Structure formats: C-alpha cells, structure tokens
Amino acid sequence: xxxxxxxxxxxxxxxxxxxxxxxxxxxxxxxxxxxxxxxxxxxxxxxxxxxxxxxxxxxxxxxxxxxxxxxxxxxxxxxxxxxxxxxxxxxxxxxxxxxxxxxxxxxxxxxxxxxxxxxxxxxxxxxxxxxxxxxxxxxxxxxxxxxxxxxxxxxxxxxxxxxxxxxxx
Amino acid sequence: xxxxxxxxxxxxxxxxxxxxxxxxxxxxxxxxxxxxxxxxxxxxxxxxxxxxxxxxxxxxxxxxxxxxxxxxxxxxxxxxxxxxxxxxxxxxxxxxxxxxxxxxxxxxxxxxxxxxxxxxxxxxxxxxxxxxxxxxxxxxxxxxxxxxxxxxxxxxxxxxxxxxxxxxxxxxxxxxxxxxxxxxxxxxxxxxxxxxxxxxxxxxxxxxxxxxxxxxxxxxxxxxxxxxxxxxxxxxxxxxxxxxxxxxxxxxxxxxxxxxxxxxxxxxxxx
Numbered sequence: 426x427x428x429x430x431x432x433x434x435x436x437x438x439x440x441x442x443x444x445x446x447x448x449x450x451x452x453x454x455x456x457x458x459x460x461x462x463x464x465x466x467x468x469x470x471x472x473x474x475x476x477x478x479x480x481x482x483x484x485x486x487x488x489x490x491x492x493x494x495x496x497x498x499x500x501x502x503x504x505x506x507x508x509x510x511x512x513x514x515x516x517x518x519x520x521x522x523x524x525x526x527x528x529x530x531x532x533x534x535x536x537x538x539x540x541x542x543x544x545x546x547x548x549x550x551x552x553x554x555x556x557x558x559x560x561x562x563x564x565x566x567x568x569x570x571x572x573x574x575x576x577x578x579x580x581x582x583x584x585x586x587x588x589x590x591x592x593x594x
Numbered sequence: 595x596x597x598x599x600x601x602x603x604x605x606x607x608x609x610x611x612x613x614x615x616x617x618x619x620x621x622x623x624x625x626x627x628x629x630x631x632x633x634x635x636x637x638x639x640x641x642x643x644x645x646x647x648x649x650x651x652x653x654x655x656x657x658x659x660x661x662x663x664x665x666x667x668x669x670x671x672x673x674x675x676x677x678x679x680x681x682x683x684x685x686x687x688x689x690x691x692x693x694x695x696x697x698x699x700x701x702x703x704x705x706x707x708x709x710x711x712x713x714x715x716x717x718x719x720x721x722x723x724x725x726x727x728x729x730x731x732x733x734x735x736x737x738x739x740x741x742x743x744x745x746x747x748x749x750x751x752x753x754x755x756x757x758x759x760x761x762x763x764x765x766x767x768x769x770x771x772x773x774x775x776x777x778x779x780x781x782x783x784x785x786x787x788x789x790x791x792x793x794x795x796x797x798x799x800x801x802x803x804x805x806x807x808x809x810x811x812x813x814x815x816x817x818x819x820x821x822x823x824x825x826x827x828x829x830x831x832x833x834x835x836x837x838x839x840x841x842x843x844x845x846x847x848x849x850x851x852x853x854x855x856x857x858x859x860x861x862x863x864x865x
Binding site: 470471477575576578579 | 815
C-alpha cells in the first residue's frame, strides 16, 4: 500500500467473553487481521485453511511473533462457541473476536475497507454477509503496509511473513 | 448451462445438479460409433462369450467416462478436490481407453491394414517405446501445475486435458491390445515388463504431489469447501495416482500372463 494504514482503535470481545483491545493486545506482534463470518461459503474458509497451512510451515520464532485475528462480521450467528469451534478446526492459535457491527464498520472505514453488508437469503436460505475479502498484515509497529487479497497462495505467505516481521521490527 | 466441467475459482460448491451437455453428447457419439463399427463387420467367428465380454467392456468404459466427467465428480474434480481429479484421470486416461480397445472385435481393426500409410504411422506411433514415451510425456504435461492451472478454468481447456488423457491412454494400450500392426517381437514377457515399468515408474507429478511442502495447484489450493486441507488432498491425489495406476497395470499383467499360459498349454508338445 502506498500509505500505511494504522491499526484501528477497536475493542471487541474474544471467545472467552473477555474484552480484547486490538491495539494493546497485538502490540509488538505481526498481526494478520481478517473480517469474515463462519457461515461464509467461499472466501473465509479458504483464507483460514491457507493461513493454517502457512502456520505449520513457519519457523517457531516467526510463528511466536504472529497473531491471526478473525473478526466476525456476523455476530448474531457467530456465537463465542461457534467461533471458537470453527477457528479451532483450522488452527488452535487463531483468535476470534466479535462485537457490534457498528463498531466493526467504523473500524473498516478507518482502514478504508468496505463495510459489512447483509444480503437476505432467498427461499428460506441463510443470509449472506458481504465483507472485505482481504487480509491486512499489521507489522510490529502497528502499521499495515500490505493488503493480501483473496487468491494469495501458501508459498507467497511463507515467503512474505518473515520479511514483514523483519521490516516492521 | 455448461457443456464440460471446468474450474470456477472462488465459487462455493453446492449439491445442485448441473447438466453437462458435452459429456452426454460425447457418450452418445462414442456409442453411435461403436454400434456403427459393429454393424459393418462380421464378428460371428468370435464366441458368444467373447462378444458379450466385448459389449460389457464397452458399457463399462462408457459408464466410467460418464461417471467421472458428469456431475458431481466432473465439477468436483475440476474445481475442488485434486484427489477426485486423479480418480477421473484413472478412469479417463487409463481404464476407459483399455476397455474401449478391448470392446472392438479383432475384425474391426483389420480394415486398417488396407491403408499402408496409416499402418506405418500406427506402427511408429504405437511402437512400445514410442507409446511409453508419449503416454508418460502426456501424463506429466497434463498434471504439470502451470498447465493444469492454465487449462482447467475454461471448458475448452478442461476438455483438452481430458482428450489428451484419453489419447495418451489409447496409445499406451494399443501395442498390448490391438492386433494391427502385428508385433511378433513384442512377446508376452515384453508386455509384462512394459506394464511393470509403467506401474513402478516415479513420474514428476507424483513426486511433486507427495513431497511438495505446499499445494502445487492453485485451483485446488484456493478452492472453497468441500476442499479443506489442500496439501492433504494433494498427497491423497498422489497416492491415488500411484496406487491406482499400479493396480490397473497389475490387472493387465495378470490378463497377459493368463493368456500366455493358455497359449502355451494349447501348443502341441514337440517330441
């Protein structure tokens, strides 16, 4: 990105029900932040599966310096249990956060990302939630310099993440 | 409505039936051609049992082709699961070509002898050494990650891959099954060695699928569920490829060995 994006001022709830201040809790870590929902049929499961595979391939010192944060854009259906179970199926270290959609939309606007859009389901099917498909990588300094769109492959992540850690140290 | 299955990256799988018109037309065309060939030759010299076996082989070939290319295996293999893609390869590129060649009576191949140029071309193309290289080059190329990721997202590209599998398979089996051109030097022992070599050969795509630390195909790596762990699926695909080919080749070895023994037992003993 031409202009780095600062980490938004966002306080949400984790899957244990504790308050989670995104800036404070991820300070000094390389943080991959993604906004999605567990009923997502396409983008979210692919991103999470890819990142889970990436995590297993990283050197322990890189892995320990990183956090993957999944912010639910569908807090009604993504209960803490559901969120924990869904993320845990990908990787036990992935963190799930939930909160009011208004607060999430404000954070998305701060990061110049499109807001949450609810598309009602047809013929009794579940609603579809529009959400940004990119993963933002915030360096240790709290600035996002890279936005990873849908389609980034595991090998690219494995190549980039150690570099991002080094860059933002 | 689509005519052939193809990869649709980023599209979620659903169990809604999709017609694949091209697959049906291909099956109808193959059946029509087969019936037409049978109607033009006299195969009454073959035993009733053999004729029935040939028709059963053709039916099984059509079933394998239809089941592996039509919905749901066609779209699943084209877009979501490398392991299903490999099952399709075994059906389209290995099993069905053998069955299609076996389905024709020997009389169906006799007219080829009337065309010297064609016989010469077939003699070169289906020579065991050429067939070995052509089959393995086609197999390696059609499983090369860049080729798969380039061709699979279009219906034409996906069709080209399937057609290449089928042609490669026909060339591979031709010297073992088809009596034209005659190859008196290609003894049963040579045929068994030909199959065994292909069963045990470690091909580059297999090695990449099994030993690569990351998924090698973008379309399967970025496929939504039912795909889950692309690397596990890829390793399963490698295992399916290796074990599937080995079993089919082993079945071929058994048939050749049995025919060889029958031939030897029928031969009059020399004094």
